[in-house]
Amino acid sequence: GENVEQHPSTLSVQEGDSAVIKCTYSDSASNYFPWYKQELGKRPQLIIDIRSNVGEKKDQRIAVTLNKTAKHFSLHITETQPEDSAVYFCAARSGGSYIPTFGRGTSLIVHP
């Protein structure tokens, strides 16, 4: 089955800095890579996703890149703000399955 590794487990940045979270996956058949944000005490919510036919996708201050050859994908947050503080989960899903495999999560702390 699919295995998703996520790093770092904790990331601390100053407000205004950039943050990068990296994930690797094992199943070369995976073709859908969503990212979820979970604020403290809340539910995970999708913030951005990318499919395997695209190398990069941006949405305002967040972007995701995908390297299919190396089987890794990354979340980039620019100009971080305190409200970006949360746990971020990456996931990978094979085209033959409806089940995403989640990484262990990254706790992002943005200091004002």
Added chain:
Amino acid sequence: DAGVIQSPRHEVTEMGQEVTLRCKPISGHNSLFWYRQTMMRGLELLIYFNNNVPIDDSGMPEDRFSAKMPNASFSTLKIQPSEPRDSAVYFCASSWEGGELFFGEGSRLTVL
């Protein structure tokens, strides 16, 4: 739609008692997931239903856990008998055809 609805939001029970968690998925979604979240293990998939049929229950810890989906609008996760190590937040999520997962607000279970 009101989103995925879970109940109860909080449950405190004593070891050995039966616990039933409930979930109402988003109308029209054909996939339903039960996840368990703990600090140690992150987001663990317990069971996945597609069109009300259990497809993957490999994540169900042991025979003490059972899940049902009698119709498209209702699912239950039952733990009998409960143990302190079952303490966690249990999330239900639904999706349509492998798309974005919509999570409920979670049920926080404490077993004393």
